[in-house]
Amino acid sequence: MDQHVDILIIGQGPAGLSAAIYTARAGMNTLILGCAPKVAGDYAIDNYFGFTETISGRELIDRGRIQAAKFGAEIRCERVLTIHALENGRFEAVTEAGKVCAEAVILATGVSRVRPNIPDLAQFEGKGVSYCVSCDGFFVRGKPVLVVGEGNFAANQALELLQYTPHVTLCTQGKEASMNPDFRHRLEKAGIAIITRTIQALEGEKFLERARLDDGTTLEVAGLFVALGEASSSDFAYTLGLARNGVFLEADCEQRTNVPGVFAAGDCVGRFLQISVAVGEGAIAARSAIDYVKNRRKQP
Numbered sequence: 001m002d003q004h005v006d007i008l009i010i011g012q013g014p015a016g017l018s019a020a021i022y023t024a025r026a027g028m029n030t031l032i033l034g035c036a037p038k039v040a041g042d043y044a045i046d047n048y049f050g051f052t053e054t055i056s057g058r059e060l061i062d063r064g065r066i067q068a069a070k071f072g073a074e075i076r077c078e079r080v081l082t083i084h085a086l087e088n089g090r091f092e093a094v095t096e097a098g099k100v101c102a103e104a105v106i107l108a109t110g111v112s113r114v115r116p117n118i119p120d121l122a123q124f125e126g127k128g129v130s131y132c133v134s135c136d137g138f139f140v141r142g143k144p145v146l147v148v149g150e151g152n153f154a155a156n157q158a159l160e161l162l163q164y165t166p167h168v169t170l171c172t173q174g175k176e177a178s179m180n181p182d183f184r185h186r187l188e189k190a191g192i193a194i195i196t197r198t199i200q201a202l203e204g205e206k207f208l209e210r211a212r213l214d215d216g217t218t219l220e221v222a223g224l225f226v227a228l229g230e231a232s233s234s235d236f237a238y239t240l241g242l243a244r245n246g247v248f249l250e251a252d253c254e255q256r257t258n259v260p261g262v263f264a265a266g267d268c269v270g271r272f273l274q275i276s277v278a279v280g281e282g283a284i285a286a287r288s289a290i291d292y293v294k295n296r297r298k299q300p
């Protein structure tokens with residue numbers, strides 16, 4: 001499904017839901033993409049303002065979801081696979097179900113980067129190991145590459161790599177392949193093999209040349225693209241050109257990132273990883289995003 005919204009919020013945790021309450025109340029067409037956050041379980045939340053009796057994470061998130069929806073925000077449990085800036089200043093997110101175009105984006109994705117446990121991975125970062133197909137795919141033109149990951153995100157990265165090279169293999173690093181049937185079909189049609197072995201070593205003189213698997217075989221590879229789990233704020237930072245501090249996004253006191261129209265709030269900014277902070281930052285990000293969209297509308 002292709003959809004156009006004023007404000008796309010990625011993340012259905014305290015930061016994203018809080019932002020949506022403000023943007024939707026301000027009359028912005030608001031879409032939240034993301035599924036239940038980690039905290040939405042049977043965890044006792046004792047330190048959130050106004051709740052004198054312990055509330056469970058699940059109930060707090062449910063309440064936030066109901067409140068955001070009450071003001072008109074649309075909420076879907078749908079993962080964003082990648083996001084790009086368009087020439088017209090808008091943003092296009094590719095999700096598991098289609099595309100969403102937005103005037104402004106609020107990233108509220110929490111912290112979730114999953115790094116594979118491969119020895120020497122860090123040694124080859126920037127020398128063949130990459131976290132961003134659209135940044136580094138160009139450097140492996142026509143060469144054999146591996147994508148490490150098991151889900152829809154990895155499948156999408158593997159398919160994107162076909163723009164640069166036909167020699168793409170997906171390695172699940174010992175996990176069960178969990179991409180949806182549509183992605184599985186597209187991988188098959190494109191001739192992208194899925195191997196479920198574990199990479200045990202990376203080798204190369206200066207740049208990555210080989211990956212050694214747990215069955216003793218070796219694959220000649222010039223590139224290894226990490227795409228475990230789901231896309232994280234770091235992955236979105238790569239494609240959007242966002243400034244980062246390690247795994248965290250940089251945002252100013254108005255929750256603006258260095259890219260106009262992109263805002264970040266909550267754990268993905270990495271200040272004080274608490275619900276109250278995420279809720280506050282979500283509100284500020286919403287105000288900044290509302291101002292941004294209104295200003296854009298004024299421009300001829």
Ligand SMILES: Cc1cc2nc3c(=O)[nH]c(=O)nc-3n(C[C@H](O)[C@H](O)[C@H](O)COP(=O)(O)OP(=O)(O)OC[C@H]3O[C@@H](n4cnc5c(N)ncnc54)[C@H](O)[C@@H]3O)c2cc1C
Binds near residue numbers: 276
């Ligand atoms: C078990 C547990 C107990 C905790 N207890 C407390 C406590 O008692 N008090 C307290 O203040 N804090 C507590 N915390 C910390 C608190 O939960 C976090 O600080 C808070 O949830 C951060 O909110 P957030 O919205 O920034 O991110 P999160 O709550 O992590 O939400 C991230 C959202 O982003 C979505 N997302 C990520 N990637 C994608 C993608 N590619 N596409 C679409 N959506 C995506 C996820 O699905 C999720 O909806 C606890 C955390 C945990 C895990």
